[in-house]
Amino acid sequence: MNAPSTQIFSNTDLPAVRQAIRQGRWTSHTSGVAQDRVQGNVVILPECEANDFLRFCQRNPKPCPLLAVSEPGETMLPTLGQDIDICTDVPMYRIWRDGELLEERAEITDLWRDDLVTFVIGCSFSFEQALIEAGLRLRHVDQGKNVAMYRSNMPTLAAGPFHGPTVVSMRPLKAAEAIRAVQVTSRFPRVHGAPIHLGDPSLIGIHDLSKPDYGDAVEVLPDEIPVFWACGVTPQAAIRQARPPLCITHAPGAMLITDLFNSQLASF
DSSP states (O other): OOOOSSOOSOTTOHHHHHHHHHTTSOOSOOTTSSTTEEEEEEEEEEHHHHHHHHHHHHHOTTTOOEEEEOOTTOOBOTTTOTTOBTTTSSSSEEEEETTEEEEEESOOGGGOOTTEEEEEEEOTHHHHHHHHHTTOOOHHHHTTOOOEEEEEEEEOOOBTTBOOEEEEEEEEEOHHHHHHHHHHHTTOGGGTOSOSEESOGGGGTOOOTTSOSBSOOOOOOTTOEEEEEEOTTHHHHHHHHHOOSOEEEEOTTOOEEEEEEGGGGOOO
16 A cells, blocks of 8 residues: 555645545555654444453553544544544545455445444554654655554453454664664653564564565665564454454554644653
8 A cells, every 4th residue: 555656745734634535635554644743543343342442452552552532423533633534534444344354445434323433543653753853764654655564473462352463563773773763662652652572573473574464565674673563453453353243444554643743642
């Protein structure tokens, strides 16, 4: 899901970004887009499954740090932005039924129901601005790619029917840069915080970095190590296990962009 070759808005112009998404003119990943704003992963479930999923997030705060939970049937998210409509403001949605991915689409207005509850989960794209400001180059951003994401062998803690592996995002960095990245991202626990693994990917069940489960592969150079953060795509692995009759998520990398500034989430 690479970005279109022609930029259709300024990356810092939030109203233009949101309008392009709402009108279906931007349906790609949002890495590097509106870089100063908090971005979020989205999970929408019927109210009867929402309590179990809420407990799943509470038990797994690294991959599933909650930014907001809506009231049933409410499409607006006022704590994240006054003009956000969850039915139209994600670039690309995934529709799941009984744990199977059926389709991807640019809006979900016709699917909305009064019992649906929206969860917005922190996204690592929100700490990328801090990494860049610290002088770290992010290869996927430089190349206009989605970040590489992998299913690891690290289990999540189950809640009701929700369980499965932790999904991780990977960014290649030199050793000194990796140390700096730990320092920078530890300030942002609401968007996954510090890395959960550095170095040999086979130790967490990843055997081929050139074949990510989600997103786009990037090269790891000989003087670099892969650095892995917990990823908000983890719920999509849990959804496959829980098999709810209906679930709506964002497509990996295609995030909800909020009105909040990334700096607001820094813990110190």
